[in-house]
Amino acid sequence: MTERLLIKALSGGKNTKIITLNGKKITKMPSAIGKLPGLKTLALQNNLIPKVCPELCNLTQFQDLKLREFYCEGNPLFLQWPEIAKQQENVWSLQEITSRFVINHLAENNPFLMDAMEWYPEIRSIISRRQTCAICGQYFITIWLECVQFVPPPKNWKISKNLQLVPVRVLVCSYKCFTQRDPNLFGIARV
Template identity: 35%
Template sequence: MAERLLVRALKGGESTKIITLSGKKISKMPSTLGKLTGLKTLNLQNNQISNMCPEIIFLTQLSLLNLGNNLLKEVPEEMKYLTSLKWLHLFGNQICSFASGTCDGLQNLILLNLNNNQLTRLPEEIGRLKSLMYLSLSYNKLTIIPIELCSLTDLSELNLNYNQLVCLPEEIRFLKKLRQLFLVSNNIEVLPEGICDLKQLRILDIAGNVIQIFPQGFQDLKLTEFYCEGNPLFLKLPVIAKQPKDIWTLREITARFIISKLEVEDPFLVQAIESYPEIKDKISQAKSCAICGNPFLSEWLECVQFVPPSKTWKTSKNLDLVPLRVLLCSHQCFDQRSPDLFGIVNE
């Protein structure tokens, strides 16, 4: 049956635009496909293909390739020659790696579906897919996300459900066009502060992780849907404890003094700090106290503040309050806190 379809297509020559050979028990990609140089769509899903034929590199007008549910073990190198490709489906294979140079020619790729594979890592080269808008990697074995993925500034939807992620890179803040982020059933403990910079984010699903608290500013996201069931979120369980006096290291005292002087643009310090890039970098990591607004470097009190979710959010059931991570510079500020802010202690 597959052979008859190909013969018919070959008679059509360059006028043939679509070939569908889904579920034909094909184990070897037909080399005659390379003669269909005008092909736009090639559907080979639900077969037993383990390798791509070299002749596919001649399909330079191909815009959609579906190799879902086959036996591929890597994203083939031949992909880099398919320079017109916009939609690439590789779900349901046995892919555990990318061949070298695969991403080089895929500058027009809009959608990449790698669901249900065996990926444990993504190559740094993933950042070369500059046109990518939809990336789906659910049901793999990913433990980390490379920083380079965060350079995909056109990305609108990112699906990382059912992996083994423990964290997300802070650089996620660069995904300014991201509208949907799915992180269901991973091992994520903390969301990066950078997620609060995603002003276009509308759907966030973090169900089934181990998140207890959210970064400050999280409540200002313009979400329409937010799901977090199955996370051990902090509850309002106040503990009364005697507050110790603030004892800071000399390093912390010096850092706070320098930072305060830099904030008022002390000319001597501004000029001097330029000669010490390591100190300048360290000071750039300073935070501000949520009560007094004063800066601090490494000595602080970690607290949790409970705020109601936005009325515009469609949320998980029984989510009445969202726990936010708040940092205070001293016990003196802690004594001046509002009633909805609690200190975090280790039992």
């Protein structure tokens, strides 16, 4: 039954807008959904899916809102036991240290650094890759840790009434900031 529904959805190609596979006891998220760029609604509630397939990332970049509705309640998608992060010394390269200093002082409109930028255009290229730490708000180049934070979904999203939080990718610049995080912010690690 599940296979027939999936084959029918795939035959629709980019015109397929909705896939509903609720309560089908599937144990793996169908990777074929990556072939459906027009998909707007994916309902996979009450199955046995332990992890999100990589193909879904192309459709669920929440910032782009390609997939407008995603229902996954009733699946064991999250581990119940958090992994404890071991403290690591922040050993940054000289380029990272210098980049952080320059970027954070440029934000203060430091005239000395503004003039130096005129003479060294390669600095602009390096600092254009800057990111902002979700904890301290400072700029950095090299990501220390990629995290996920669970936040309430925007009001204009069509979602299940049971879904109260959605995961959002955030970046942290150091272990020091990671230890000062909000309780709804979790580090992503390969275990």
